[in-house]
Ligand SMILES: Nc1nc2c(ncn2[C@@H]2O[C@H](COP(=O)(O)OP(=O)(O)OP(=O)(O)O)[C@@H](O)[C@H]2O)c(=O)[nH]1
């Protein structure tokens with residue numbers, strides 16, 4: 001639950017900390033704006049993956065399902081700066097599939113929290129394993145971290161790629177290659 005009062009107070013202090021006048025015209029509504037924005041960008045803390053993934057459909061076809069290029073925006077927990085990119089998900093159903101939008105909803109829900117990219121990748125894969133009991137899941141995230149581009153080491157264009165394999169993907173290079181081919 002976002003504590004709006006605490007966020008507003010903290011933003012005022014932050015503005016003063018960087019030497020700004022938190023009461024000046026351009027900044028006077030900023031604490032309020034940021035508190036509202038946090039409801040949105042950290043809104044995933046209030047949601048659960050089970051809710052999004054509870055409605056499933058029966059299928060006889062257990063071939064791999066791939067949803068690729070799911071755009072996401074998250075916030076790095078070390079610097080509170082955005083990292084953003086694309087998520088690609090593959091799973092092999094075991095008689096049960098989920099609505100396609102729910103894959104994107106799952107990504108978005110975990111992304112709208114303070115995150116590490118590795119953790120975000122694993123959380124998406126584990127949520128799908130738990131809710132769908134599929135034969136396997138593979139999740140790949142490709143992202144640019146603003147803490148690596150606009151500050152610090154300053155390497156614009158650098159991309160962090162993370163992969164998590166579960167179930168049948170863990171020990172099957174052929175399946176993994178097929179997934180990589182499909183998301184190219
Ligand atoms: N593994 C991982 N590291 C991340 C992620 N996001 C940011 N980081 C890194 O977290 C590290 C924090 O390092 P620190 O040395 O504590 O902080 P810092 O002095 O600001 O580090 P620099 O970015 O090197 O200036 C940095 O190397 C970041 O690049 C992420 O999602 N996963």
Ligand SMILES: [Zn+2]
Nearest residue numbers: 076078079147
């Ligand atoms: Zn960072």
